[in-house]
Each structure stands twice: as structure tokens, then as C-alpha cells.
Amino acid sequence: MSRLLPALAAVALAATASPAAAYWEYGHQTIARIAQANVKPKTRVAIDRLLRRSALLGTPTCPARSIEDASVWADCVKTIKSPDGKRPFDFAYSWHYQNVNICKPFDLVVPCKDGNCVSAQIERDVKLLRDKTTxxxxRVQALAFLIHFVGDLHQPLHAGDKADKGGNDAKTSYGLLATPRLNLHTVWDGYLAERAIxxxxxxxxxxxxxxxxxxxAGDVTDWSRESWQIARDSAYASAMKGDPCAPTPEHMTLDDATIASxxxxERLEVQRGGLRLAKLLDKAFS
Known part of the structure; x- marks a missing residue:
């Protein structure tokens, strides 16, 4: 036990260090690897050829030389600062999610106003890649964004929430692990995803x-609705012990049995994300 507690503390610290990152690296890279294993051979060649030009992005601290690198590039560039202290990629911050209220009918109109949501950007990136005049x-940037955003969409708390920043404001313990900064979003981003994978x-x-x-099967809107429903019926319902739309308590706990269920x-979401990314990549490079 003396060894376990420091290890858990270190893991908790790492988990809370980058709260904006979705699926952490493991989830995004796994989805990318599933896609790479299931795209058409010509698509794989086209992806590799385009990523060999990733130096054009001008982000040496955030490489995108491989599909795994590209899968986390969109999170990495959030940390880049220009000499004047500005963050040049802040324009894309809202592109990582679409927090549709789980306690209201599914609707993408408001969350996707002006195209500033993850599903709209996925469709935009496919169009940019299909257009040979881009x-x-x-095109390199669109590819990196596409690989990452399909992963984001399949993290349910990027698709539905209760006006709590995708569960970031919902304090939640994960089994025996309980830290002041652990929340429902972090659980689905990291601990649960890593166990499932x-x-x-x-x-x-x-x-x-x-x-x-x-x-x-389906399209981006179908996948958005499905992920939103999982946020409601699995993520929130399990933490709320049945009623996802009841007032959120000050602290929630996922016990071992709930985690196992x-x-x-989560595992199916990762698989779907990878195969749907493969489908979109084949379409983009057809």
C-alpha cells in the first residue's frame, strides 16, 4: 500500500495537469491507430504523404509527422504562445466540443452556431481535404484537426452536458481515487478510457x-446524437445513480461495479471512433 498511494497521487496529478485535453493521448492515439489499420491502402499512402509536409504547420513543438502525432496535435497547439503572449490557436478552442443539454431534446442548431462546434468542423475538414485546390x-491542418475531432466527438462529454462544462464542474471520485480536481469529464477522458482500451x-x-x-454506419449528425445519448444515459445516469437530470450533488462517486459496467x-465508443474516422478518411481521399 505504501507504494500504491504515491503512484495514485502521481497519476492524479498528471490527470489534472491538462483539463482541456480530450481523451488524453492514449484515447486519441488509439482511435487514430484503429483508423490507420482500417482505411484503404491508397488512403494510407495519401495520409502519410500529406503528413510528411507537416512542417508547413509551423508548430515544431507540436509535431504531426504520423497519424498518432496528428491525433493529439490539436490539443498540443493550445499551449503555444506567440512572442506577444497571445495564443494563435485560440480560434479553434470551441471546435473541440458541442455541449448539447442532455435534459432537453437533441438539437445542434445553437451549439453549432456559425460552425463553431466539433461536428461542423469534422464536416468542414473533410470538404477541405476533398478539395484539391486547398x-x-x-490540407495538413485539416487532416490533423479531423483526426483529433473525430476522437473528441466520441468522448460523450464533448457531445452532451448539463451546463457544467462537459462534466468538468461535476466533482466525481473514481473508485478509491478521489482528489479535489477529479471530475466526471476527467474520468471519461482518462481513467475509464484507459481501462477500456x-x-x-x-x-x-x-x-x-x-x-x-x-x-x-450513419453520418456526423447521427454520431453526435448517439454520443449525446451516451452522455445522458451512461455518463450522467451512472454518476447520478439513475436520474441524469436530477440536481448534481456536490460530489459523486463511481464505485467499482459501476466502473465495470x-x-x-467506453470501449465501443473508441472502436466506433476509429472506424468512423477511417470511413471519413477514405471519403476525404477518394
Missing amino acids: PVKD STPPSVVRHYSATERATMA LVPV
Whole structure:
């Protein structure tokens, strides 16, 4: 136990160091790797060719030389500051989420006003990549954004919330792990995602045509609605012990049994994210 407690403390510190990052690195990179394993060979070649031009982005501290690098690039560039102290990528901050109220009918009109939401940006990035007149630098950026944003959309708390910043204001313990800064968003970003991804068998593999057709069915709006529903019926309902729209208590706890029941939900979201990203990449480079 003397070894376990310092380890948990270190993990908790790492978890709260980057609250804006979605799915942390493990989730985003896993979704990207699933996509890479399931795109058409020509698509894979096109992705590699474009990422070889990633130096055009002008972000040496945030490389995008591989699909795994690109999957976390959009979070990495949030930390970049220009000499005058400004953050040049602040324009994209709202593109990572679309917090649709889980206690109202599903509607993307308000959250996606002026295209400033994750689903609208996914569709925009596909269009930019399909347009051969798009400058190379813009195509590289669109590719990096697309890879990342599909991961974001499949983190349910980027698709639905209760006016609590995607669960960031909902203090939540994860089993025995309880720190003042741990919240529902962090749980789904990191701890639950890492357990779901690490549970055998590996989610990174070539999926059958039937699996791809089933898990990648629908369009971005369908996926948005599905992720929003998981936020309501799984993320919030489990933490609220049944009623996701009841007043949020000061602190919530996910016990071991609840965590175990959520693992397959999170695992399926990662798989769907990877196969849907593959579908969009094939479309973008067709």
C-alpha cells in the first residue's frame, strides 16, 4: 500500500495537469491507430504523404509527422504562445466540443452556431481535404484537426452536458481515487478510457467488413446524437445513480461495479471512433 498511494497521487496529478485535453493521448492515439489499420491502402499512402509536409504547420513543438502525432496535435497547439503572449490557436478552442443539454431534446442548431462546434468542423475538414485546390498547409491542418475531432466527438462529454462544462464542474471520485480536481469529464477522458482500451483483446486491429459497416454506419449528425445519448444515459445516469437530470450533488462517486459496467460502453465508443474516422478518411481521399 505504501507504494500504491504515491503512484495514485502521481497519476492524479498528471490527470489534472491538462483539463482541456480530450481523451488524453492514449484515447486519441488509439482511435487514430484503429483508423490507420482500417482505411484503404491508397488512403494510407495519401495520409502519410500529406503528413510528411507537416512542417508547413509551423508548430515544431507540436509535431504531426504520423497519424498518432496528428491525433493529439490539436490539443498540443493550445499551449503555444506567440512572442506577444497571445495564443494563435485560440480560434479553434470551441471546435473541440458541442455541449448539447442532455435534459432537453437533441438539437445542434445553437451549439453549432456559425460552425463553431466539433461536428461542423469534422464536416468542414473533410470538404477541405476533398478539395484539391486547398493549399497544402491548409490540407495538413485539416487532416490533423479531423483526426483529433473525430476522437473528441466520441468522448460523450464533448457531445452532451448539463451546463457544467462537459462534466468538468461535476466533482466525481473514481473508485478509491478521489482528489479535489477529479471530475466526471476527467474520468471519461482518462481513467475509464484507459481501462477500456487496455482490456483485452486489443481494439487496434483490422475489422471485418460487417463490423465496419455496423459500427461506422450513419453520418456526423447521427454520431453526435448517439454520443449525446451516451452522455445522458451512461455518463450522467451512472454518476447520478439513475436520474441524469436530477440536481448534481456536490460530489459523486463511481464505485467499482459501476466502473465495470461502463468499460464496454467506453470501449465501443473508441472502436466506433476509429472506424468512423477511417470511413471519413477514405471519403476525404477518394
